[in-house]
Amino acid sequence: MSNWVISKEFDFCYGHRVWNQKLDAEFSLDNKCICRHLHGHQGKIIIKLSGSTLISGMVTDFKHLNWFKKFLDDVLDHKFIIDMHDPLFRMIIPHNDMVSEYPWICKSQGYSIINPDFYKTLADIRLIELLEGYVVVDFVPTSENLSKWLFEIVQTKMDKLGVNVDSVQFYETPKSSSQYAR
Numbered sequence: 267m268s269n270w271v272i273s274k275e276f277d278f279c280y281g282h283r284v285w286n287q288k289l290d291a292e293f294s295l296d297n298k299c300i301c302r303h304l305h306g307h308q309g310k311i312i313i314k315l316s317g318s319t320l321i322s323g324m325v326t327d328f329k330h331l332n333w334f335k336k337f338l339d340d341v342l343d344h345k346f347i348i349d350m351h352d353p354l355f356r357m358i359i360p361h362n363d364m365v366s367e368y369p370w371i372c373k374s375q376g377y378s379i380i381n382p383d384f385y386k387t388l389a390d391i392r393l394i395e396l397l398e399g400y401v402v403v404d405f406v407p408t409s410e411n412l413s414k415w416l417f418e419i420v421q422t423k424m425d426k427l428g429v430n431v432d433s434v435q436f437y438e439t440p441k442s443s444s445q446y447a448r
Contacts, residue, residue, distance in 0.1 A: 269317060269318050269432075270316060270317055270318075270325050271314050271325070272315050272316075272326070272328070273312050273313060274313050274315075274331050275310060275311065275312050275313075276311045276338055277310050278339070278343040278344075279307070279344050280309055280343070280346070280347055281304060281305060281306035281345070282305070282346065282348070282407040283301070283348065283349075283352065284299075284302060284407070285302060285352040306346075307439060309436065310436075310437035310443075311338075311416060311434060311435070312435040312437075313334065313416075313420055313431065313433075314431070314432040314433045315331075316429075316430045325429060326427055326429045334420060334423075341401060345400065345401045346400050347401045347403060347407040347412070348400055348402055348407070349402075349404070349406050349407060350402050351404070351406075355402075358400075359397070359402075375419060376415055378403075403415065409436045409437075409442070409443065412436050412444075413434045413435065413445060413446040417433070417434040417446045430448065431448065432448055433446060433448065434446050
């Protein structure tokens with residue numbers, strides 16, 4: 267069956283750490299695991315949507331991805347994506363051993379951010395700025411895992427329009443990308 271495919275690109279800045287990185291010096295020419303360090307990228311995402319029929323001459327209107335741009339701007343842009351299993355998590359994110367839960371919200375979409383109501387209990391603006399700069403996920407934030415995670419978020423939303431997500435390509439750098447595809 268033939269399909270029409272459309273694509274749209276998005277850019278955002280983010281930081282992460284690949285805490286479980288391992289290298290084989292035979293292929294990498296050294297064993298320096300620099301991605302284990304806290305670092306940042308100018309990311310680019312290309313979303314490809316497809317359909318076997320057109321509605322009003324389109325797979326869907328490109329504006330139907332405006333929500334995704336808002337998601338990137340509000341949730342990920344200039345934030346640090348950290349795996350809750352990262353051994354540094356408890357060192358980076360302030361916590362209280364007396365509290366079993368961190369004050370996170372938005373767990374239903376595969377990520378957590380700090381609950382704005384929790385801010386009201388904080389007097390130190392520096393702590394607020396620190397906490398609101400993190401997005402907590404349940405996976406190592408590699409480009410492969412990020413492309414799959416974003417694919418699932420986009421597909422869940424596009425299901426409401428009956429539009430298929432063919433792929434999400436995630437550029438960590440201009441020359442390095444991963445793609446998660448149907």
